[in-house]
Structures are given as C-alpha cells and as structure tokens.
Amino acid sequence: MEPFMSAWVLGLSIALPLGPVSLQCVEQSLAQGARSGLASGAGAATSHCLHAAVAVLGAKAIALPLAAINGRVNLVLGLVLTLLGLRSLLLARVAAEPRATIGSRGIAYLKGAGLALSNPATPLTYLTFAAATATATARTTDMGLQQTAFVCGAGLGALSCYASLIALTALVGRHLPHSLFSRLHLVSGPILIVMGLMMAVR
Numbered sequence: 001m002e003p004f005m006s007a008w009v010l011g012l013s014i015a016l017p018l019g020p021v022s023l024q025c026v027e028q029s030l031a032q033g034a035r036s037g038l039a040s041g042a043g044a045a046t047s048h049c050l051h052a053a054v055a056v057l058g059a060k061a062i063a064l065p066l067a068a069i070n071g072r073v074n075l076v077l078g079l080v081l082t083l084l085g086l087r088s089l090l091l092a093r094v095a096a097e098p099r100a101t102i103g104s105r106g107i108a109y110l111k112g113a114g115l116a117l118s119n120p121a122t123p124l125t126y127l128t129f130a131a132a133t134a135t136a137t138a139r140t141t142d143m144g145l146q147q148t149a150f151v152c153g154a155g156l157g158a159l160s161c162y163a164s165l166i167a168l169t170a171l172v173g174r175h176l177p178h179s180l181f182s183r184l185h186l187v188s189g190p191i192l193i194v195m196g197l198m199m200a201v202r
Helices: 002-015 020-032 034-067 070-091 106-115 121-137 143-175 179-183 183-202
Strands: none
Touching: 002 034, 002 121, 002 143, 020 034, 020 106, 020 143, 034 106, 034 121, 034 143, 070 121, 070 183
C-alpha cells in the first residue's frame, strides 16, 4: 500500500501545476462537456502510467548507485518539486486564452496523452522516485506487486487531479472568466514549493 500511496501523491504533485494538459482539460470541458475533458485527463494519466512503468523497469539498474547517495535522493526530489512550483508561478504570468477545440473523445484522449508525454520533467521525477523506492525495497519478495502498485498509483494520482479540475470546471467554469484558471498557478505553485522544501530538508 505504501508504494501505491507514494506514487499517488507523486502523480498528483506532477499533475497539479496548471500547464498545457490542465488547460486542455478545461478547454475540452467548456467546449464539449465534462466527458470530453475527462477523456483528455485519462489520456494524460495513461502517459503518467507509461512514464512510471519505464521508471520502475529502469530503477533496478540505478538502485545500487543511488544507495551510496541515498541521503541525497530526497534532496533531488525536493528540488524537482520546487522547480515545478516555480515553473507554475511563472506560468501564472501568462493569461490563458480560450482556443477552439474540436474532435471526438478519442482525439481528446490522444491530445492529453501527447501533451503529458512531451513534458521532460515527468520521466525524470518518476525515475528518481522509483529508484529510491527500489533501493528501500530491494530485499522484498513482492517487488513485482510493488512495481504494479507504483504504476497504478501514479496514473490514478494524476487522473484524480485532472478529474477534480474537470469537476470544478463543470460546476463553475461557465460562470467565470476563462483567464481565472491560469491564475490557479498562484495556488499550485506555492504548494509544490512547500512540499519540495519539506522533502529536501528531510
């Protein structure tokens, strides 16, 4: 259960900054309804699962080298989360303008998956975290089960973030200016920075 919850929090943290994927979900929801927005979120969550799967498959190869610097792993993860938070604050300076969204839910799914796959910080974050997990659980006999839990947790964590944003959009999105969603970077940014700093000083 611990690998699942850790990956869930990690997936949620990576998806939390309101970047292209989140705005895509909002735009699809406003233009074609919540189901279309959820399709974009599901596509992005699938990409998170792929990143996490690649990370756990490669984690064993770098687990031993990381064991020698295990005390620095939290520092690296903390810095990554802090940088994501700073990036979120920078994005808050750019007001998001609504764009035309057309196509089926399948197209929306592929758009979400493609946007999530294009984020270079995502695989690095998952790989670093997965390597730390592999180091801590290298002697367990249920490694395969823990790896599966890690992948599922990452995907569901990301999906829960996108689903929450889509639900918020469905409730109040049509009654608020579209640029307001970009200002939510001002909320997610400090949260990520605090989480990153707390992890870095462990």
